[in-house]
Amino acid sequence: MTQPFPFSAIVGQEEMKLAIILTAIDQSIGGVLVFGDRGTGKSTAVRALAALLPPITAVVGCPVNSPDKESMPDWVKLDSFDTAEKQTPVVDLPLGVSEDRVTGALDIEKALTKGEKAFEPGLLASANRGFLYIDEVNLLEDHIVDLLLDVAQSGENLVEREGLSIRHPARFVLVGSGNPEEGELRPQLLDRFGLSLDVGSPKDIDTRIEVIRRRDAYENDYNAFMKLWTAEDATIRDQIVTARKQLALLAVTDDVLRDVAELCLALGSDGLRGELTLLKAARAYAAWLCAKEITRDHVKTVAPMALRHRLRRDPLDDAGSTARVDRVLEDVLN
Structure with missing residues (x-):
């Protein structure tokens, strides 16, 4: 199969x-x-x-x-x-x-x-x-x-x-x-x-060529293609197992909690689910990188994906949700 x-x-x-x-x-x-x-x-x-x-x-x-x-x-x-x-x-x-x-x-x-x-x-x-x-x-x-x-x-x-x-x-x-x-x-x-x-679709020609090349190899040289990339998937799976063990070892500092709360407050996200999700995502990202502690950089990396769908609509701001998150990130976390 x-x-x-x-x-x-x-x-x-x-x-x-x-x-x-x-x-x-x-x-x-x-x-x-x-x-x-x-x-x-x-x-x-x-x-x-x-x-x-x-x-x-x-x-x-x-x-x-x-x-x-x-x-x-x-x-x-x-x-x-x-x-x-x-x-x-x-x-x-x-x-x-x-x-x-x-x-x-x-x-x-x-x-x-x-x-x-x-x-x-x-x-x-x-x-x-x-x-x-x-x-x-x-x-x-x-x-x-x-x-x-x-x-x-x-x-x-x-x-x-x-x-x-x-x-x-x-x-x-x-x-x-x-x-x-x-x-x-x-x-x-x-x-x-x-x-x-x-x-979105890739905009540069080299990336699009590589997409076509890999898909063609998957369809026409399936066994060799899967042998190569299944090993890569196994490496990622091992990293996920390691990161799961690392989660419990990552303490949350007051500075990180303050960054998370200030960012969500500045964005006007409803409720506290945004803060909790952002903190969990930052911790998982730090564990994925085998970091010793959660830092502001971890928070900044995952903030757009954790918060862009939690923003209230602003009829006076025609910027997209990602642009709004990036703008507040720059203002609050600099």
Whole structure:
């Protein structure tokens, strides 16, 4: 079976790749939203994410990827509770998907053939402890958006229909991509993404040539191409594992906290989610660089992706959100 295009082989798009790596290092950052034109590598990068993620330990056959017997929902019936390593799930949520497919529903086959009232898990169960990817997220139907908002808030999926009352953990990192020309994203869902970025097509000829060269090699010399770049992906995965261990060792100084708070206050971002996300992203970036402490430079690097989607609209300022963040960064953190 053909594997997705390797993450490390993606040309350019450095901010997008960094955002995805930071989310893999610290999943509590809250996910990534990537907006841009068609053909800019958004879906390619997200689908390559699975190869970067270290494996998780889960009970074999558990539909919600429970780490042990004690954490399994009581409706899951297994003959044994052996655990094994498995790939961190990266689940696609397609447009037009039904609510039953997302949340799970009555298992019709068992109901008809055996007369049993059993639960058939949905995509939220499969995505637990992993990533849920939504392409064209801005075109998602409103009732599915409402459902995702409820689950993202509680970390639990509750299904009550056809005489069933089922609940299970549903903690996942939300990753979305879309084309802004096709519609805006609802503010409630936008706020659930930790990091946000805009991507565009490369403007210089050499970069475009390299994109074409690598894609052609992937399609026409697949084995040799994958042998080269799979090793590069493995190196990134090892760095992510190292960075995860480094996270707990990075103390947060009062100076960094003050920089984070002053920056968000100057930008007028709503609530405190911006500060918390910015701090987590700066810590993950420092861990990625194997730094001994979080510095102002780390904060400045990740601030645009953590804050650009949290700004209030200013009718008197026609500058884009990235330009506004950069301007405030210069004023506040100099």
